[in-house]
Amino acid sequence: MFNKKSRRLTIEILILVVIGVIMVGSSSRVWAHxxxxxxxxxxxxxxxxxxxxxxxxxMSSKISLTKLRGHAKIFFIICTVALLLVLIPGLGVQRNGSRSWFGVGSFLIQPSEFFKIAIILYVADHLAKRYRIKKFKKDLIFPCFLVALGFGLILLQPDFGSGIVMVCSIVVMVLAADSPISYFVRVGMLGIAGLGGLILSAPYRLFSAFIYN
Known part of the structure; x- marks a missing residue:
């Protein structure tokens, strides 16, 4: 049975999903018609x-967390490999300029969606083994590396939205692990530097796409 906190979280999720469905209907009525x-x-x-x-x-609520934690690493590795394979022409299906799916015809599977679940499970297991975040290099470098790896692979598709959702999820988890705010300043500076690199490289990527196409 769900405890009080779980019931509250479930109700909040249901409300958000219902609001999302209504928003989709409201914003797409004209185009749908x-x-x-x-x-x-x-x-x-x-x-x-x-x-x-x-x-x-x-169904997921019935799965034992102990068993789930035991398979978090292998699940993460499989999803990471899937993110690599989807970038290969012929394996990954391209839609609207993004090579983000596996599938045939209208049946498509997006590996980045599974990767978001996998990295949440893996980082949660990593943080759960530490009662509190005490040292940046010891406790946070590994999650930062996982996020950077996943974000980079997702951007290669490209799928900026999924990458941002994944990053924000991990940030919230690290906050919940009682991480010092100074650590977020360091990570934020790295993130800003990376974003600056992407912005500076945009003209080169556009020029390359023009030349090769």
Whole structure:
């Protein structure tokens, strides 16, 4: 049975999902009617996936955390390999300029979605072995490396949105682990430097795409 905190968290998640479905319906009514002659086309599809998500969430709540922690590392490795394989032309399916999926026809699987779950489990296991974050090099360098690895692979697709969601999730987890704010300043400076590098390299990447295409 869910305890009080788990029930509260579940209710909050359900409310957010319902609001999200309504927002999808509200923002897509005109386009859905123009393209499919159905005002509720995108909202109904989103609602179906939300129901599937609720079922998966309920099934996941039955899994033993002890067993889950025991497989966190191998799950992370598999998902990381999937992020590498999806970048290979012929294996990864390209849609709207992003090579982010495996699949055939309309059946597609996005490995970055599984990677987000995998890195949350792996970093949670890493942090759970430390009662509190005490030393930056000892306790946080490893999670920072995992985040940088995942974020870099996801950007190569490119899928900036999924990368940001993954990074924010890990930041919240590290905050919950009672990490000193000074550590976030260091990581933030590294993040700003990396973002600056991406911005500076954008003209080169655009020029390369123009030359090779």
């Amino acid at each position: 123009a393209k499919f002659n159905d005002f509720m086309y995108f909202m109904s599809r989103q609602a179906v996936f939300a129901l599937i998500g609720f079922f998966v969430m309920w």
